[in-house]
Amino acid sequence: MRALYLFEFCDQDWIPSGARECLFEIMDACNSGLRSFNRQVADAVLDIASTEGINRIVELGAGRAPVTAQLAVDERAADLTLVPCDITPNEAVYRQLVSRFGDRVKPIYSSVDITQSHAELDSSVLVMAGMMHHVPFELRPAVMDALSRSSSTMVIFEPLKRSLLSMFLASLAIVPALLLPITFFGRPGDLRRIFWCWLFPIVPPMFVWDGVTSCFRQWTAIEWQNQFDRLDGLAKDVEVRSGFNSLRIRWSGSKSQRRLPESSRPIEDTSAL
Numbered sequence: 001m002r003a004l005y006l007f008e009f010c011d012q013d014w015i016p017s018g019a020r021e022c023l024f025e026i027m028d029a030c031n032s033g034l035r036s037f038n039r040q041v042a043d044a045v046l047d048i049a050s051t052e053g054i055n056r057i058v059e060l061g062a063g064r065a066p067v068t069a070q071l072a073v074d075e076r077a078a079d080l081t082l083v084p085c086d087i088t089p090n091e092a093v094y095r096q097l098v099s100r101f102g103d104r105v106k107p108i109y110s111s112v113d114i115t116q117s118h119a120e121l122d123s124s125v126l127v128m129a130g131m132m133h134h135v136p137f138e139l140r141p142a143v144m145d146a147l148s149r150s151s152s153t154m155v156i157f158e159p160l161k162r163s164l165l166s167m168f169l170a171s172l173a174i175v176p177a178l179l180l181p182i183t184f185f186g187r188p189g190d191l192r193r194i195f196w197c198w199l200f201p202i203v204p205p206m207f208v209w210d211g212v213t214s215c216f217r218q219w220t221a222i223e224w225q226n227q228f229d230r231l232d233g234l235a236k237d238v239e240v241r242s243g244f245n246s247l248r249i250r251w252s253g254s255k256s257q258r259r260l261p262e263s264s265r266p267i268e269d270t271s272a273l
């Protein structure tokens with residue numbers, strides 16, 4: 001199946017903010033509620049931070065910052081600084097997190113675009129959950145190159161793959177999308193969710209479109225490995241893991257002092273993240 005970079009509704013700035021917020025809430029309902037994707041990301045990130053002795057975790061393309069939210073309530077992350085950021089920062093969500101966990105959550109309120117270089121992204125674990133497929137194919141090599149020149153450890157998690165199975169599962173998301181006003185009932189925005197999901201129900205099909213499009217935008221594990229090979233050794237300790245409906249890619253920047261144990265394998269097929 002060919003990779004295709006079609007538009008996604010959640011990338012468009014003409015989408016009304018209420019509808020956009022619903023799209024992100026459905027994503028949260030799917031990845032934190034229906035599946036434990038965000039929990040698994042948080043666990044994997046904690047593991048990396050503790051093994052490598054890094055005490056700052058930056059969630060790039062954070063959206064509603066689901067990984068930061070999981071880490072903020074986790075005692076194992078008590079000594080870590082958690083930094084959510086995004087090209088379109090969700091200030092309201094960041095402020096809620098700061099009001100509860102201000103000692104450890106330190107958001108970046110200005111726009112952070114991964115395709116530009118940012119000194120503040122050094123010496124950290126950089127988490128990119130469900131966001132790398134929003135970077136156009138032609139920009140990805142330069143982004144990987146820039147990140148690989150840092151002293152950080154990068155970890156990309158994708159909750160979907162470029163496969164028919166992933167596309168089928170993405171289309172089933174119409175159900176949690178239609179149920180959003182019920183599953184999120186009682187949280188601020190009840191009327192907004194009822195409007196966009198039931199009275200003028202364009203958000204559920206938009207979410208399904210975005211999900212299937214996200215699958216087409218994914219690189220396969222082999223394509224990721226080929227891209228790392230082109231970096232000519234700049235990226236250290238590269239690991240590419242492919243699950244049945246997810247991908248996990250991890251590597252360290254060339255200025256990083258840390259090394260993976262010898263036993264780690266560069267490409268692995270696993271059903272878990």
Ligand SMILES: C[S@@+](CC[C@H](N)C(=O)[O-])C[C@H]1O[C@@H](n2cnc3c(N)ncnc32)[C@H](O)[C@@H]1O
Nearest residue numbers: 061062063087088112113114115129130131134
């Ligand atoms: C599908 S959402 C995922 C949000 C969140 N990581 C999650 O899992 O719920 C993709 C996010 O990537 C952000 N994004 C897209 N392009 C970006 C870029 N060039 N730099 C930083 N963030 C970007 C979008 O604003 C959006 O919040």
